[in-house]
Amino acid sequence: MASISLSRFTLGFSGLNNPSIQKPSNELRMFTHVFPKPSRRRLDLIVSKASITAQPTERRRNNHHPNLWDDNFINSLPRAYEGPCYVERAKTLIREVKEIFNGMSTQNxxxxxxxxxxxxxxxxxxxxxxxxxxxxxxxxxxxxxxxxxxxxxxxxxxxxxxxxxxxxxxxxxxxxxxxxxxxxxxxxxxxxxxxxxxxxxxxxxxxxxxxxxxxxxxxxxxxxxxxxxxxxxxxxxxxxxxxxxxxxxxxxxxxxxxxxxxxxxxxxxxxxxxxxxxxxxxxCESNKKILDLAKLDFNMVQSMQQRELQILAKWWKESGVHQLTFARNRYVEFYFWAVGGSVEPKDSAFRIGFAKIGSLVIVIDDIYDTYGTLDELKIFAEAIERWDPSSIDGLPEYMKVVFIMFYNMVNEITQEIIKTQGRDTLDYARNAWNIFINSYLQEAKWLAAGYIPTFEEYMENGKISGGARILILQPVLTLDTLLPQNLLPKFDFPSRFLDIMGHTFRLSNDINTFKVEATRGEEASCVRCYMRDNPNSTEEEALDYLNSFQDELLKELMWEYLKKDGVPTYSKDHAVSLSRGIQLFYKEGDGFSAATRDIRDHIWKTLVQHITM
CATH class of the missing domain: 1.50.10.130 (Terpene synthase, N-terminal domain)
Structure with a gap:
């Protein structure tokens, strides 16, 4: 998948470098975008130079760690197992392991x-x-x-x-x-x-x-x-x-x-x-051959993944979002999440598309959770709904950058989907994004009003804001597996399959982040809402209930995953691998905000470190 390239981009935010309370200076240097020639549903966007006077605005603090994976380091990854000699060796080992399988029949x-x-x-x-x-x-x-x-x-x-x-x-x-x-x-x-x-x-x-x-x-x-x-x-x-x-x-x-x-x-x-x-x-000689193939295959797939990571590094830099220093840079973490269950070369659009969407979602999360004012959040939601790049002048400068990144990315992935599904899904995707952004806006309104919703009310909104649908839908449609329109309701909204994943994404996040978020003034979480509905419950009792609730949901998800309902198995496999991935990221905390040593080690061992042959 080709990443979008900006031939000219300058951006200055003199007041955005402090990750705590942000006070932008009165004069923000402007930026200019020149986009490549338009393809279908892609417009040339030119945001001309202008001057803006901004009143200092106090913005809430976040405590996210900086990017752990330097772009120069990503670009230096060697991709050492791409040569034809490795391909030939792998073919030989695959043939030999197939012979082991076949020999089991003849040897009874x-x-x-x-x-x-x-x-x-x-x-x-x-x-x-x-x-x-x-x-x-x-x-x-x-x-x-x-x-x-x-x-x-x-x-x-x-x-x-x-x-x-x-x-x-x-x-x-x-x-x-x-x-x-x-x-x-x-x-x-x-x-x-x-x-x-x-x-x-x-x-x-x-x-x-x-x-x-x-x-x-x-x-x-x-x-x-x-x-x-x-x-x-x-x-x-x-x-x-x-x-x-x-x-x-x-x-x-x-x-x-x-x-x-x-x-x-x-x-x-x-x-x-x-x-x-x-x-x-x-x-055992057969075991040795199996292990030799596993090592070689792992290294060859890793080289392919390093190439895709380098594509993402280029995309992230050219998007300009890296200069919004209040926002998290997590494209490596999201890419690791995607590759957890996807290694086929033909599924590159799935992996890269998921990492791009995830990287954008976490930037939007930082805008809606901490950086943006309520008025700004409302006009951003309106801009997404309008879907008109010629009318973004009313957005704050930092939001213009995010909107342009967002607009191009969704259109780009839509083009990939046309190749696999044979139909234009842009309107379908736009509707899903509108619902998602409005779920974020709802949480921002609750926060501004100091309102703690009921548990049911919170989870109904939270199964959307948790991001399951928006993270999974478009990437899965890029897979080389036809998912017809008539089957989408069994996979996507309003399926029980998606409903469960929406709940588990929200629960995984909240159970592990509610204490940190409360320090930023974000009181609404599944934990706090449960305790609101059950005034005599302790925090420990709330967590026991929510963990049990999650366990039962995962059992139900297993049934929805394995039952035969006409939805392609390959599509479900990738969706469930993403469900497993979020459970991994929140296993011991919040792997996106305060990455545990485990998450860093997993990324190193899977995406960076070759296995000795």
Whole structure:
């Protein structure tokens, strides 16, 4: 995707360099934009020089950290694995791993061996190369599935918990009709899943598989809740006894990130390290080939990602928004969010489009949350609704910059969507953006009035202002997968699928940011609104309720994600990977405002640091 280039751009804001209370000077230097020749729905915009006298305006403080990823550093990334020799080596390894898959049929490999093979390539992030082979392996496994579970070998009379838990997880995630009720067969009279505890590696891996499948739960599956509680206790108790082993690293990773807080790219990076350090695993020649492919593939994809990051760095600089020093620069973080579940070269427009939209959303968030006055916020919302670049003279200078960035970006992504969907979706996107901006404006009005809404009122607006729809809609439509107009209501508004994600985006944000936002005077949050409705509740009780509410929503999201409703699986996969990404960013705080060490490390390990071959 070509980024928009401004051939001339000058901008001066002498009063915008203090991230605390902002007092612009009376004379703001003007700026000039000269846009490239217009394409469809893109106008040449010229904002001529003018003089403006601005009264000093006190603006609220934010405490966001500065950009952690210097543009010069991004542009210096080496993209070291782009040569044809790597492509040829990857083709050879892919062919050899396909032969391993095919050999499992001729060698009459067991059900468990086939499941383990699928599990390996999925965890290592190379499953996209083996979709046909995976389907054949799982079709074979499913033939032996029944309401008692499944045995290790196809002729086995006694289903075992290890194979059943592994099969249930993988088959369910591939949308086979399997019931969690099979796990009831493995509970003893005491309600436990084990009658005795040897704590051998085999037993520990069995309980790890039980834990992993318990996370792929639907709403109301009591047996999954019981399995999760049991497996969590068991694994936490056994961890100190195997401390420092590769198995302990695997358990710690799974306990910490689970499923809804994990993303495939991060999982692949961690499992490459875990499997690579396992001597017994590496003694098998087939495992070595699988790991060699995973390492090479990871590095090759990373080089592609570095190229796309450099495109974003150029776009960000040319937009002029980087000079609005009150606004967060987070295009690297949003790009990392996008690549968590998207590695196909053909999906470049999805990744870049998502990062651009996210970068804009967070700038708008800073305007509406802290920098803009209520009068300014109203006229910006009106300008977005008018969608007329020739009538932006009434906007404050900093808003003109954002409007131009916004206008061009939405039109650019619309052109990408025409290539994939064969129809113009600009009016559809504009309507979604208008609703989104007005949800921000509503929160600003509440703040100005000192009003704390009811929990229901807040969440109805918050599921929009949380950004799920606006972040997901246009990028998903750029995917090389047709999402017809008649299916949009099942994916987009007013679907339950989108409704749940809207709620979880809002909850994830508020649960982790409400205290910091309160210091800036922003009292309305899901926590405060719940406590308003329940005057006798404590903050801890409110958080317990909201976390439980979120857990139940994520179970319902799992059902909406995996059910067969005609919506392309590929579209849902990308949307849910974004849902998992926001859970990751808010795992230990606010990864966009005060990035934790974990987020910085994840970005470094996935986008910067090559894996040693």
């Amino acid at each position: 490999s067991s059900v468990h061996e086939r499941l383990s093979m699928v599990d390996k390539v999925e965890r290592l992030g190379i499953d996209r190369h083996f979709q046909k082979e995976i389907k054949e392996a799982l079709d074979y496994v499913y033939r032996y599935w029944n309401d008692k579970g499944i045995a290790n070998g196809e002729g086995g009379a006694c289903p075992d918990l290890n194979t059943t838990a592994l099969a249930l997880r993988i088959l369910r995630l591939h949308r086979y009709d399997v019931s969690s009720g099979v796990l009831e067969n493995f509970k003893g009279k005491d309600g436990q899943f084990l009658s005795s505890y040897s704590q051998s590696n085999k037993e520990i891996k069995t309980i790890l598989n039980l834990f992993q499948v318990s996370l792929i739960a639907f709403h109301g599956e009591k047996i999954m809740e019981e399995a999760k509680a049991f497996a969590t206790r068991y694994l936490e108790q056994v961890l100190p006894k195997i401390n420092g082993s590769n198995l302990s690293r695997e358990i710690e990773f799974n306990l910490h990130y689970g499923w809804h807080t994990n993303v495939p790219r991060l999982e692949a990076r961690n499992y490459i390290d875990i499997y690579g350090a396992e001597t017994s695993w590496m003694t």
